[in-house]
Amino acid sequence: MAAAQQTLYTENDRSSVSAADFVNAVCNSAKQAFSKDVALHVDVDAGQLPNDATMPLALVINELTTNAAKHGCDHEGHCEIWVSLTRSEGELVLTVRDNGPGFNFEETGRRSSGTGLVSGLVRQLRGTFSVAPGPGAECTVRFAYYHS
Numbered sequence: 001m002a003a004a005q006q007t008l009y010t011e012n013d014r015s016s017v018s019a020a021d022f023v024n025a026v027c028n029s030a031k032q033a034f035s036k037d038v039a040l041h042v043d044v045d046a047g048q049l050p051n052d053a054t055m056p057l058a059l060v061i062n063e064l065t066t067n068a069a070k071h072g073c074d075h076e077g078h079c080e081i082w083v084s085l086t087r088s089e090g091e092l093v094l095t096v097r098d099n100g101p102g103f104n105f106e107e108t109g110r111r112s113s114g115t116g117l118v119s120g121l122v123r124q125l126r127g128t129f130s131v132a133p134g135p136g137a138e139c140t141v142r143f144a145y146y147h148s
Contacts, residue, residue: 016048016049016050017048017051017054018049019047019048019049019092020044020045020046022054022057022058023044024042024044026057026061027042027061027065027083030061033069034065034069035069035077037073037076037078037079038073038077038078038079038080038081039079039080040065040080040081041080041082042083042084043083044086045085045086045087046085046086046087047087049085053125053143057094057125059121060121060122060141061094063117063118063121064096064139065083065096066114067114067115067137068081068096068098069081071101071137072098072099072100072136073100074100079098079099079100081096081097081098082095082096082098083095083096087145090145091145092144092145093141094141095138095139095140095141096137096138096139097136097137097138098136099135099136100134101134101135102132102133102134102138103131103134115129115131118139118141122143125141126144127141127143127144128141128142128143129141
């Protein structure tokens with residue numbers, strides 16, 4: 001969260017931040033806790049991000065990338081994680097995916113504190129959270145883009 005806050009405090013516009021700077025800062029901070037065998041790829045094409053979305057979004061990115069690094073690696077600890085944030089038809093769309101075995105959200109989501117946390121944070125964003133079946137987990141968060 002320190003990386004997210006640092007990005008917020010360095011912006012001149014106090015109502016929004018550069019989505020690319022913000023997501024990269026959060027991902028770089030999270031990556032420090034991962035094994036060197038975890039490759040993290042970040043692609044952001046979303047312009048500005050409203051400040052009130054930053055903290056819930058930082059927590060979501062941190063939780064989803066940490067889960068991918070923990071559960072999406074092969075038996076030798078190697079995995080790749082892709083994080084993207086794009087704008088589409090009035091929404092911001094965050095996707096976090098890995099090349100691991102994937103999981104069934106309907107079964108696992110009800111028992112997992114991590115997906116419960118993400119679901120709660122997504123409600124704060126007034127968005128939706130979905131998981132595509134594997135192989136590879138693909139988690140998608142959509143929420144309204146309302147910054148001018």
